[in-house]
Amino acid sequence: MIKVYIPNNFIPERTYAIRTLLTHYCGIPVDIVVGHNSSQYELKWEDKSIVIADHFFGKIPEGQSYIHESHIPKTIVEASSIGFQNIPILFGKEQLEITRDHIVCHVDIFAGVFFMLTRWEESLGKRKDLHDRFPAAEALVVKNEGYILRPIVDEYSFLLRTWLLAIGYSLPEISSTFKTVLSCDVDIPFYWRSKPLWKNLGGRLLKHWNILNTLKDYKSFRAVKTSADKDPYDTYDYLMDLAEKGESKMQFNFIGGGKTKYEGYYKIDEPHIKALIDHIISRGHHIGVHPSYDSYKDELLIRQEKEAVASSAGISVVRSRQHYLRFAVPETWQKLSASGIIEDSTLGYAAEPGFRCGTCKPFPVFDIHQREQLPLTERPLLIMDVSFRMYKKLSIKESIKLAEQIKEQVKKHNGELVVLWHNSSLSEVDGWTDWNAVLEKVVH
Numbered sequence: 244m245i246k247v248y249i250p251n252n253f254i255p256e257r258t259y260a261i262r263t264l265l266t267h268y269c270g271i272p273v274d275i276v277v278g279h280n281s282s283q284y285e286l287k288w289e290d291k292s293i294v295i296a297d298h299f300f301g302k303i304p305e306g307q308s309y310i311h312e313s314h315i316p317k318t319i320v321e322a323s324s325i326g327f328q329n330i331p332i333l334f335g336k337e338q339l340e341i342t343r344d345h346i347v348c349h350v351d352i353f354a355g356v357f358f359m360l361t362r363w364e365e366s367l368g369k370r371k372d373l374h375d376r377f378p379a380a381e382a383l384v385v386k387n388e389g390y391i392l393r394p395i396v397d398e399y400s401f402l403l404r405t406w407l408l409a410i411g412y413s414l415p416e417i418s419s420t421f422k423t424v425l426s427c428d429v430d431i432p433f434y435w436r437s438k439p440l441w442k443n444l445g446g447r448l449l450k451h452w453n454i455l456n457t458l459k460d461y462k463s464f465r466a467v468k469t470s471a472d473k474d475p476y477d478t479y480d481y482l483m484d485l486a487e488k489g490e491s492k493m494q495f496n497f498i499g500g501g502k503t504k505y506e507g508y509y510k511i512d513e514p515h516i517k518a519l520i521d522h523i524i525s526r527g528h529h530i531g532v533h534p535s536y537d538s539y540k541d542e543l544l545i546r547q548e549k550e551a552v553a554s555s556a557g558i559s560v561v562r563s564r565q566h567y568l569r570f571a572v573p574e575t576w577q578k579l580s581a582s583g584i585i586e587d588s589t590l591g592y593a594a595e596p597g598f599r600c601g602t603c604k605p606f607p608v609f610d611i612h613q614r615e616q617l618p619l620t621e622r623p624l625l626i627m628d629v630s631f632r633m634y635k636k637l638s639i640k641e642s643i644k645l646a647e648q649i650k651e652q653v654k655k656h657n658g659e660l661v662v663l664w665h666n667s668s669l670s671e672v673d674g675w676t677d678w679n680a681v682l683e684k685v686v687h
């Protein structure tokens with residue numbers, strides 16, 4: 244047990260940062276003591292101590308909120324002096340004093356952890372993208388090139404463990420090991436059922452003006468109809484096989500409602516969707532809810548859609564990812580939690596693969612407005628198919644390189660490589676031919 248002495252302000256925020264970094268990430272039980280006079284965090288046990296200078300909460304004037312543009316760091320610099328292991332510095336300065344039993348660090352790692360995990364910078368966002376999302380380009384770790392590819396929180400926890408060991412704290416074994424977590428959001432379950440035949444064929448003819456291809460399409464349709472061939476989007480068994488090879492489970496997230504043009508390709512209680520869900524469950528894989536386009540600020544919608552998926556699947560549903568990754572900090576977390584969701588996996592930027600929350604590990608969620616921890620876990624999304632091909636317009640080769648870079652970091656920190664691959668992103672009808680190479684490289 245380590246006693247942590249903290250100043251007498253921003254107590255819920257400081258408590259969350261300390262418990263998350265020390266207990267959740269490093270496995271160390273803590274006893275937090277509020278109200279000492281100095282403006283720093285003091286970690287004490289026996290006659291030893293680690294002091295972390297307060298370069299954030301202590302500097303916010305009395306009665307003011309820290310959630311303000313002016314409190315976001317201007318730049319990130321990488322520490323280069325010995326003892327810091329090249330950590331990125333968000334708050335504080337590069338200064339470290341190490342003696343036999345004591346360490347004093349002037350990088351405020353607690354403020355850094357709080358910034359990355361709560362995503363409070365996103366709650367300020369005046370600028371939004373086409374889908375009312377916080378634009379990746381506005382994030383501190385994207386503005387400072389390269390830092391979206393650094394799991395900053397995991398780096399801090401590794402550093403803290405190293406220091407604790409160095410001055411003789413006997414650390415518990417880290418139990419987490421590297422794993423891949425594969426998931427699929429079922430936006431359009433079957434190509435030939437998603438729209439009437441004439442719409443599909445006509446649409447593709449208008450787009451490509453190629454009558455030969457249209458005839459080929461029609462032949463494919465006939466083959467699927469007569470069960471000679473699989474529907475091009477019916478890649479569910481391939482995905483489950485892939486997950487099983489890596490001794491893991493797929494999670495398929497289904498849409499349980501929605502009225503916008505961004506959904507409506509199926510109804511959750513249609514017999515062929517129920518049959519698909521039954522098949523997934525019979526192979527031992529997981530079902531989650533994919534709350535619809537308009538749900539990200541609407542508790543009732545999330546709850547109804549969760550219940551619709553649960554009732555169609557005949558099992559309870561407690562895991563989710565928002566459609567189009569639409570997310571408002573902290574509202575969406577609040578609504579998810581209030582609807583009975585216990586785990587969300589939305590937080591990755593569509594436009595930038597990597598570590599939006601600075602971590603490759605699931606973490607407890609903190610609601611910056613209610614100033615409390617929620618009974619909800621965020622399992623951050625690191626890799627998504629369309630980020631590579633559509634948003635970043637990378638080739639298959641470039642995508643493999645970037646995906647492997649992310650995977651290396653996750654391996655280094657024994658984290659989870661959370662991957663989203665749509666069932667529709669494996670078929671030649673939409674030009675995804677050979678993109679399975681990226682997915683397979685990520686998984687194996």
Ligand SMILES: [Zn+2]
Nearest residue numbers: 428430566567
């Ligand atoms: Zn979706």
